Amino acid sequence: MSVLTFPATTTTRRVADDERARILADPGFGTHFTDFMAHARWTAEDGWGPGELIPYGPLQLSPAAAVLHYGQEVFEGMKAFRHADGSVWTFRPEQNARRMQRSAHRMALPELPEDVFLASVQELVAADEPWVPAADGEQSLYLRPFMFASEAGLGVRSGAVVDYYVIASPSGAYFPRGVQPLVVWVSEEHSRAGAGGTGAAKTGGNYASSLLAKQEAAARGADEVMFLDSQTRSRIDELSGMNVFAITRDGRILTPELSGSILEGVTRDSILQLARDRGLEASEQILLIDDVLEQIRSGEITELFAAGTAAVINPIGELVTTQGRWTIGDGGSGEATLALREELTGIQYGRLEDRYGWMQRLV
Numbered sequence: 001m002s003v004l005t006f007p008a009t010t011t012t013r014r015v016a017d018d019e020r021a022r023i024l025a026d027p028g029f030g031t032h033f034t035d036f037m038a039h040a041r042w043t044a045e046d047g048w049g050p051g052e053l054i055p056y057g058p059l060q061l062s063p064a065a066a067v068l069h070y071g072q073e074v075f076e077g078m079k080a081f082r083h084a085d086g087s088v089w090t091f092r093p094e095q096n097a098r099r100m101q102r103s104a105h106r107m108a109l110p111e112l113p114e115d116v117f118l119a120s121v122q123e124l125v126a127a128d129e130p131w132v133p134a135a136d137g138e139q140s141l142y143l144r145p146f147m148f149a150s151e152a153g154l155g156v157r158s159g160a161v162v163d164y165y166v167i168a169s170p171s172g173a174y175f176p177r178g179v180q181p182l183v184v185w186v187s188e189e190h191s192r193a194g195a196g197g198t199g200a201a202k203t204g205g206n207y208a209s210s211l212l213a214k215q216e217a218a219a220r221g222a223d224e225v226m227f228l229d230s231q232t233r234s235r236i237d238e239l240s241g242m243n244v245f246a247i248t249r250d251g252r253i254l255t256p257e258l259s260g261s262i263l264e265g266v267t268r269d270s271i272l273q274l275a276r277d278r279g280l281e282a283s284e285q286i287l288l289i290d291d292v293l294e295q296i297r298s299g300e301i302t303e304l305f306a307a308g309t310a311a312v313i314n315p316i317g318e319l320v321t322t323q324g325r326w327t328i329g330d331g332g333s334g335e336a337t338l339a340l341r342e343e344l345t346g347i348q349y350g351r352l353e354d355r356y357g358w359m360q361r362l363v
């Protein structure tokens with residue numbers, strides 16, 4: 001059975017207007033949640049059941065639920081943006097719908113039909129519309145669709161009961177310091193993904209395996225970790241949750257090719273398109289860490305940045321390795337990096353023409 005709508009099945013107690021206004025004045029990232037959440041359940045017997053919007057709140061889960069033991073889950077991350085005329089839009093949602101299907105396939109979870117994914121997001125945002133921050137500034141309603149095996153049982157098999165939810169969180173800057181150049185630790189010891197593994201799927205396990213390296217980064221005063229390929233430890237993969245780009249003095253923009261252990265970012269794809277239209281020569285290729293460090297040293301690479309939905313585009317000012325510290329350019333925010341960021345956020349917030357048809361209206 002296919003579900004096309006997510007009706008609000010229960011009356012929910014909405015957060016009071018003044019309390020919501022207080023939260024929206026300084027939302028932080030991923031710490032406050034809205035009134036509703038979307039839900040649908042899949043069973044091996046009957047497929048997808050009807051969708052519903054229910055009050056945001058704790059889940060009831062068997063302690064033997066498969067996800068808690070074997071990590072069978074996938075997720076997505078997207079945003080709803082308010083435009084100056086009050087309307088609310090999201091960015092390339094069909095890309096997230098399809099990627100969640102690819103992630104689900106890799107994790108032996110059922111694929112949610114694209115129209116159901118889109119309906120869940122649309123109807124949640126419509127119900128939670130007062131939670132979409134105002135158009136000024138750089139705030140948005142962050143959306144987190146996710147799906148996990150909830151069947152109880154300790155046998156290792158793919159779950160016959162799977163729950164899909166979407167939760168929403170009013171959000172400001174992803175990094176507490178805002179758009180400031182990041183210091184990034186290059187992890188030579190730990191990998192987030194291996195050949196044939198789950199690196200191309202958006203699944204919690206990849207994040208779990210990145211956390212220790214992130215702690216090591218923090219101990220060295222770094223904000224983030226850069227992971228290398230697990231086999232040779234020579235090729236740049238990506239950060240724990242963001243893709244990586246380099247810009248060269250002669251106007252090229254480089255990013256690691258999709259090797260199977262890299263997440264195919266929607267932001268990454270959009271940046272390649274924008275960069276090409278700006279006359280930058282864009283190349284998806286193997287990026288060897290030693291070459292990149294050398295080219296930072298020689299001034300051949302002038303800018304480095306990280307890209308993902310949450311932080312959009314964030315300059316990287318410095319790389320830290322066991323060998324030393326490499327300052328990119330003057331360590332500040334690069335000109336081309338900021339121009340790309342301005343253009344992408346301009347399209348998302350409706351300040352610039354949506355010339356690729358990337359935006360979809362929600363409310």
Ligand SMILES: *Cc1c(COP(=O)(O)O)cnc(C)c1O
Nearest residue numbers: 241242243263265266267308309
């Ligand atoms: C989500 C994610 C990204 C960024 O993808 P976007 O679609 O641009 O948000 C990059 N790397 C990893 C590991 C991710 O999980």
